[in-house]
Amino acid sequence: MNNRLSVPLYASLLSVALLTACASGDGSAGSGSQPISQGAGGGQGQTANGGSTSVESSENEAQENAIVPYETSVLVEGLNAPWELVEVSDGRMFVTERPGTIRVIEDGELLSEPLIEFTDPFNEEGEGGLLGLAADPEFEDNGYLYAYHSYVEGDNIANRVLRLKVSDGTAVIDKELLGDIPGGVNHNGGRIKIGPDNLLYITTGERYEPELAQDQDNLGGKILRIGLDGSIPADNPWNSPVYSMGHRNAQGLTWNPDNGYLYATEHGQRNLDEINRIEAGANYGWPEVEGDDHNNSEYQAPLAHSSNDTWAPSGVAYIEEGPWAGSLIAANLRVEQLLKVTLSEDGKQVDQVEPIFEDEWGRIRNVTTGADGQIYVLTNNRDGRGSPRDGDDKLIVLTPQDQAK
Ligand SMILES: [Ca+2]
Numbered sequence: 001m002n003n004r005l006s007v008p009l010y011a012s013l014l015s016v017a018l019l020t021a022c023a024s025g026d027g028s029a030g031s032g033s034q035p036i037s038q039g040a041g042g043g044q045g046q047t048a049n050g051g052s053t054s055v056e057s058s059e060n061e062a063q064e065n066a067i068v069p070y071e072t073s074v075l076v077e078g079l080n081a082p083w084e085l086v087e088v089s090d091g092r093m094f095v096t097e098r099p100g101t102i103r104v105i106e107d108g109e110l111l112s113e114p115l116i117e118f119t120d121p122f123n124e125e126g127e128g129g130l131l132g133l134a135a136d137p138e139f140e141d142n143g144y145l146y147a148y149h150s151y152v153e154g155d156n157i158a159n160r161v162l163r164l165k166v167s168d169g170t171a172v173i174d175k176e177l178l179g180d181i182p183g184g185v186n187h188n189g190g191r192i193k194i195g196p197d198n199l200l201y202i203t204t205g206e207r208y209e210p211e212l213a214q215d216q217d218n219l220g221g222k223i224l225r226i227g228l229d230g231s232i233p234a235d236n237p238w239n240s241p242v243y244s245m246g247h248r249n250a251q252g253l254t255w256n257p258d259n260g261y262l263y264a265t266e267h268g269q270r271n272l273d274e275i276n277r278i279e280a281g282a283n284y285g286w287p288e289v290e291g292d293d294h295n296n297s298e299y300q301a302p303l304a305h306s307s308n309d310t311w312a313p314s315g316v317a318y319i320e321e322g323p324w325a326g327s328l329i330a331a332n333l334r335v336e337q338l339l340k341v342t343l344s345e346d347g348k349q350v351d352q353v354e355p356i357f358e359d360e361w362g363r364i365r366n367v368t369t370g371a372d373g374q375i376y377v378l379t380n381n382r383d384g385r386g387s388p389r390d391g392d393d394k395l396i397v398l399t400p401q402d403q404a405k
Contacts, residue, residue: 131190315366322373
């Protein structure tokens with residue numbers, strides 16, 4: 001189980017012809033281990049001589065890192081394509097299942113009764129359905145959750161962000177905060193998280209219409225930011241919900257709470273999956289640029305990308321405590337692993353990426369953090385692209401070895 005690997009990295013200046021449209025960023029083809037490349041891309045405006053640096057992990061480092069410093073255990077089995085997990089102040093966990101239910105975990109038990117089951121106009125097709133979930137910082141007092149789901153609107157699929165109100169063991173839809181987000185069978189984005197500024201950040205996809213990502217006025221292919229009441233923050237860059245643009249299908253968001261840096265994962269077209277640091281008003285390039293094309297000064301380069309390989313990254317968590325503190329851990333779907341992303345000290349670059357738990361649990365949808373340095377992992381073998389095994393899908397808990405009993 002403890003098969004943490006360290007793979008040599010190299011900075012790459014890529015000129016990869018990307019002529020083949022893929023089935024989806026979620027990746028439906030077979031898996032396999034692969035070398036990991038890192039784009040050493042820095043900030044906006046980087047030039048062809050933008051100071052790329054090579055990073056190589058030595059054999060010695062690989063040896064030192066050979067043990068995963070966590071104990072793993074399965075907390076819950078029998079989830080159906082879970083997408084997001086949030087823990088609230090009373091100790092309950094709420095888990096979204098893509099087919100349209102929010103499940104409740106109480107005292108380590110998955111309750112049979114869902115918190116809410118979404119109905120018409122709810123839509124679950126392809127990658128769409130019930131995706132992101134966030135709990136209000138004042139949940140204990142107001143019972144508010146925020147959810148992102150696909151729905152049918154006329155002949156089209158769209159996505160929307162709802163505020164839910166929880167009372168005891170059930171929830172009702174309280175208010176639609178933002179609707180008409182472009183949706184489709186695939187590329188619906190769907191991660192929602194509340195930032196350190198108490199505002200709601202939302203990833204959206206371009207539903208296979210790449211030009212949407214470069215249309216500043218369209219909500220597709222973006223990272224959005226709205227108030228918890230649905231309002232548009234006064235300091236948003238374009239007087240709209242749009243916070244950053246040029247994204248293909250970002251599905252992971254996380255902050256370093258110490259410096260406020262926001263990181264996002266994004267599915268590339270066929271490869272070139274990205275880890276980006278998100279800044280207000282920046283353009284991350286899709287579909288004009290993928291990976292770290294240093295020959296442009298217009299688009300923000302990723303901190304790291306998968307080069308010719310695929311990660312298919314979905315949820316990501318900044319680890320605040322425990323053995324991996326200061327790193328990002330990303331869920332990978334197609335390559336069926338976690339990706340440990342070591343950030344530079346200033347948080348503006350990626351020093352190393354390493355696959356962890358390769359081929360251990362199948363497709364991984366999400367990673368979140370819990371108390372005492374624990375890390376929660378959601379598998380996704382029942383999402384239509386995986387091979388479900390006994391007990392799938394699972395909530396797996398990683399507990400730091402010095403905390404494990
Ligand atoms: Ca990009």
